[in-house]
Amino acid sequence: MSAGRPRAVVVVTGSELxxxxxxxxxxxxxxxxxxxxxxEPSRIVIVGDAEAELEAAVRxxxxxxxxxxxxxxxxxxxxxxxxxxxxxTGRRLVVDEALEREIERVSRAVAERLRRPYGDFAxxxxxxASLPEGATALGLAGTAPAVLLQVDGRVAVALPGxxxxxxxxxxxxxxxxxxxxxxxxxxxxxxxxxxxxGPSESAxxxxxxxxxxxxxxxxxxxxxxxxxxxxxxxVEPGGEARAEALESALRDRFPAELFADDExxxxxxxLQACRSRGWKLGAAESSTGGLVAARLTSVPGSSxxxxxxxxxxxxxAKEAALGVxxxxxxxxxxxxxxxxxxxxxxxxxxxxxxxxxxxxxxxGPGGGTADKPVGLVFLHGxxxxxxxxxxxxxxxxxxxxxxxxxxxxxxxxxxxxIQPGTNARARAG
Amino acid sequence: MSAGRPRAVVVVTGSELxxxxxxxxxxxxxxxxxxxxxxEPSRIVIVGDAEAELEAAVRxxxxxxxxxxxxxxxxxxxxxxxxxxxxxTGRRLVVDEALEREIERVSRAVAERLRRPYGDFAxxxxxxASLPEGATALGLAGTAPAVLLQVDGRVAVALPGxxxxxxxxxxxxxxxxxxxxxxxxxxxxxxxxxxxxGPSESAxxxxxxxxxxxxxxxxxxxxxxxxxxxxxxxVEPGGEARAEALESALRDRFPAELFADDExxxxxxxLQACRSRGWKLGAAESSTGGLVAARLTSVPGSSxxxxxxxxxxxxxAKEAALGVxxxxxxxxxxxxxxxxxxxxxxxxxxxxxxxxxxxxxxxGPGGGTADKPVGLVFLHGxxxxxxxxxxxxxxxxxxxxxxxxxxxxxxxxxxxxIQPGTNARARAG
Numbered sequence: 001m002s003a004g005r006p007r008a009v010v011v012v013t014g015s016e017l018x019x020x021x022x023x024x025x026x027x028x029x030x031x032x033x034x035x036x037x038x039x040e041p042s043r044i045v046i047v048g049d050a051e052a053e054l055e056a057a058v059r060x061x062x063x064x065x066x067x068x069x070x071x072x073x074x075x076x077x078x079x080x081x082x083x084x085x086x087x088x089t090g091r092r093l094v095v096d097e098a099l100e101r102e103i104e105r106v107s108r109a110v111a112e113r114l115r116r117p118y119g120d121f122a123x124x125x126x127x128x129a130s131l132p133e134g135a136t137a138l139g140l141a142g143t144a145p146a147v148l149l150q151v152d153g154r155v156a157v158a159l160p161g162x163x164x165x166x167x168x169x170x171x172x173x174x175x176x177x178x179x180x181x182x183x184x185x186x187x188x189x190x191x192x193x194x195x196x197x198g199p200s201e202s203a204x205x206x207x208x209x210x211x212x213x214x215x216x217x218x219x220x221x222x223x224x225x226x227x228x229x230x231x232x233x234x235v236e237p238g239g240e241a242r243a244e245a246l247e248s249a250l251r252d253r254f255p256a257e258l259f260a261d262d263e264x265x266x267x268x269x270x271l272q273a274c275r276s277r278g279w280k281l282g283a284a285e286s287s288t289g290g291l292v293a294a295r296l297t298s299v300p301g302s303s304x305x306x307x308x309x310x311x312x313x314x315x316x317a318k319e320a321a322l323g324v325x326x327x328x329x330x331x332x333x334x335x336x337x338x339x340x341x342x343x344x345x346x347x348x349x350x351x352x353x354x355x356x357x358x359x360x361x362x363x364g365p366g367g368g369t370a371d372k373p374v375g376l377v378f379l380h381g382x383x384x385x386x387x388x389x390x391x392x393x394x395x396x397x398x399x400x401x402x403x404x405x406x407x408x409x410x411x412x413x414x415x416x417x418i419q420p421g422t423n424a425r426a427r428a429g
Numbered sequence: 430m431s432a433g434r435p436r437a438v439v440v441v442t443g444s445e446l447x448x449x450x451x452x453x454x455x456x457x458x459x460x461x462x463x464x465x466x467x468x469e470p471s472r473i474v475i476v477g478d479a480e481a482e483l484e485a486a487v488r489x490x491x492x493x494x495x496x497x498x499x500x501x502x503x504x505x506x507x508x509x510x511x512x513x514x515x516x517x518t519g520r521r522l523v524v525d526e527a528l529e530r531e532i533e534r535v536s537r538a539v540a541e542r543l544r545r546p547y548g549d550f551a552x553x554x555x556x557x558a559s560l561p562e563g564a565t566a567l568g569l570a571g572t573a574p575a576v577l578l579q580v581d582g583r584v585a586v587a588l589p590g591x592x593x594x595x596x597x598x599x600x601x602x603x604x605x606x607x608x609x610x611x612x613x614x615x616x617x618x619x620x621x622x623x624x625x626x627g628p629s630e631s632a633x634x635x636x637x638x639x640x641x642x643x644x645x646x647x648x649x650x651x652x653x654x655x656x657x658x659x660x661x662x663x664v665e666p667g668g669e670a671r672a673e674a675l676e677s678a679l680r681d682r683f684p685a686e687l688f689a690d691d692e693x694x695x696x697x698x699x700l701q702a703c704r705s706r707g708w709k710l711g712a713a714e715s716s717t718g719g720l721v722a723a724r725l726t727s728v729p730g731s732s733x734x735x736x737x738x739x740x741x742x743x744x745x746a747k748e749a750a751l752g753v754x755x756x757x758x759x760x761x762x763x764x765x766x767x768x769x770x771x772x773x774x775x776x777x778x779x780x781x782x783x784x785x786x787x788x789x790x791x792x793g794p795g796g797g798t799a800d801k802p803v804g805l806v807f808l809h810g811x812x813x814x815x816x817x818x819x820x821x822x823x824x825x826x827x828x829x830x831x832x833x834x835x836x837x838x839x840x841x842x843x844x845x846x847i848q849p850g851t852n853a854r855a856r857a858g
Contacts, residue, residue: 015661016650016661020457027449028453031447042447046474046475074630075631078650110629120631121631164829168826223445280743290718290722294720309742310740311740313732317711317737317781320780321750321779321780350749351749365729366730402726402727
């Protein structure tokens with residue numbers, strides 16, 4: 001990315017993260033947001049609650065134009081982010097009284113709900129309301145404030161670690177004056193995205209190379225995610241023509257595999273396609289165990305289209321809840337094209353829906369045989385107009401197989417409902 | 430953590446990682462490995478292919494006893510890890526001729542398979558065989574070597590970025606002489622975990638403080654995760670008595686809320702409890718949309734206990750697939766204690782299971798009213814022996830409410846099936 005953009009550093013604190021007990025989600029989220037806004041995310045640092053490490057990370061982070069700290073804002077002694085920020089910038093910690101009253105209000109409600117004396121909370125409230133001199137609170141998530149501090153023309157921001165809270169408060173950071181001024185210095189780079197389902201990552205990378213590849217003013221990332229290939233362009237002034245050429249080359253090379261040129265996930269496209277036809281949707285799942293339904297219902301407002309699903313994990317559930325004939329299961333097995341079709345038919349009947357998708361497979365690690373190895377998955381989709389079936393062998397462990405089978409089910413629905421190429425916007429020019 | 434353990438730093442390079450396009454898996458893997466071996470993972474740094482950033486990260490990393498670099502070992506110009514390692518340590522790059530022959534052998538086979546002249550590869554082979562003076566190669570993954578370099582009594586290791594290759598070569602690193610000497614200096618620390626459901630994070634932290642808190646030889650992490658509180662002890666020699674005292678204090682203070690003293694997640698405890706009673710399990714979900722079933726089926730071997738679930742998102746699905754009476758929904762609404770109970774009863778009947786849990790609620794952002802605001806969730810569980818119901822108001826956005834309601838459903842099942850305190854191992858002594 002261009003050297004002209006303001007640098008941003010993300011410092012993530014969490015002992016469980018630096019020990020590898022959990023994977024951090026905040027760093028990637030913030031880095032993507034920073035890039036989208038036109039800053040250059042140059043480093044993500046994960047440290048624990050060892051004070052010297054945190055202090056070094058904050059000190060280095062403050063050399064960037066924007067340093068975003070996450071985690072370590074709780075009420076307990078090992079939540080040290082604000083204290084370290086004060087020490088590194090040479091500021092005293094001062095109780096912000098308006099903030100203290102606000103946190104107290106929240107804590108009193110919690111105390112009441114838990115039927116505990118407020119006195120148990122008072123120390124934590126005072127701690128969470130103590131900010132480096134000159135810092136401002138940008139709002140609360142629970143009892144933790146987002147904190148913004150300007151230091152010699154640079155900006156430091158501290159946000160709580162729970163991802164939901166962080167995301168909610170991040171919008172306040174973006175709207176704040178000091179960050180607004182930083183963003184005014186740059187135009188956000190233009191971002192273009194192309195989403196493919198079908199080609200391999202290396203086929204897409206080769207097509208990009210053959211079309212000239214990235215260069216001055218254009219960075220391109222190719223990333224495989226649950227069988228989708230996501231291509232992201234970051235276009236700076238001067239890179240437009242190159243971006244246009246590469247985008248055209250990919251559109252021409254994989255016209256049927258391009259399913260989106262925006263960030264909408266496939267579950268949203270499926271729901272939208274059903275909605276526009278007035279069709280109701282349902283799912284019948286075995287090996288994916290509810291993940292197809294969970295992805296569809298993750299979209300706000302999905303309830304007007306998605307009626308429900310049946311997780312028919314055992315054979316008796318396939319019979320009882322979906323009406324799959326026992327003989328069919330005995331003859332072909334629960335992991336078969338026949339079972340997938342019968343499950344989809346059963347879901348349409350039992351749930352009273354127009355469109356249904358069914359998945360049955362072997363997620364592993366156990367349950368595989370020579371004939372039907374781990375990773376074998378059958379899918380079937382049915383609408384009032386048409387039907388589609390697939391048999392695939394998926395690589396990976398149990399989680400991979402389940403996630404990929406879920407993606408396949410959603411894309412099978414998409415192709416059942418949407419003509420290839422009609423979903424992505426018509427190209428300009 | 431004790432200052433006595435050798436410090437380890439992980440430096441991850443990858444433009445797509447620092448831009449947040451993909452989540453890094455290598456940092457957490459290596460950190461967990463390093464901790465298991467008795468080193469102290471103190472920092473994970475993610476940088477892109479900007480040379481100055483990479484150089485700064487390597488320079489800082491070399492201050493640790495062990496610095497593990499991942500990524501940037503490929504044959505192309507933007508793979509700079511080894512070159513930067515040489516520059517930072519003031520070493521020349523020298524072609525390792527034995528290594529070059531080895532990489533050439535691999536590359537000739539690739540060239541043949543792709544039907545391309547070997548000449549296309551020769552430059553990359555020479556580049557990948559060029560190591561800092563004094564470094565040794567520990568083996569190949571594809572054409573990329575693992576590289577080990579000793580610098581002033583410290584050890585730097587470079588590994589390829591693809592997780593499978595990294596994991597394969599990591600074992601060679603652990604077996605190598607220099608790393609072996611480092612590991613001989615330490616024994617692996619003892620780890621203890623306590624898992625609570627019920628108390629607040631601050632109540633647990635206060636109980637720890639009152640019992641004396643952490644100190645020499647003992648580090649304690651308290652972490653809230655979807656309504657569970659996870660307490661992790663890392664115990665060094667000399668910290669055992671303190672650890673014992675703190676653990677006893679927590680066990681005595683929250684005997685009914687302690688649900689595990691190992692890493693098994695609640696879904697595994699629920700499945701195990703059903704298995705030991707010979708009971709079959711099912712779920713009926715509205716607002717969680719399949720997440721309860723997905724967590725239960727994430728456990729390998731769950732199919733002997735978990736028969737299936739019904740995701741009854743729309744009222745018609747609650748009627749059709751679970752037999753919830755239309756009048757009940759009209760009188761009490763789909764989000765009500767009565768609906769939750771009828772869903773659980775329906776799931777037992779329709780799925781033919783012994784134990785069922787039902788969840789209905791308002792995940793938001795839409796759908797809330799003054800009477801029934803976003804975050805309101807009703808749960809009901811039923812076994813052949815007993816039943817339990819809960820009404821809760823959950824904070825957070827749609828994803829938070831769904832994840833927390835899922836955790837509540839699993840813990841409601843756990844408490845239905847397991848007497849409080851009987852699951853965690855009896856205390857020694």
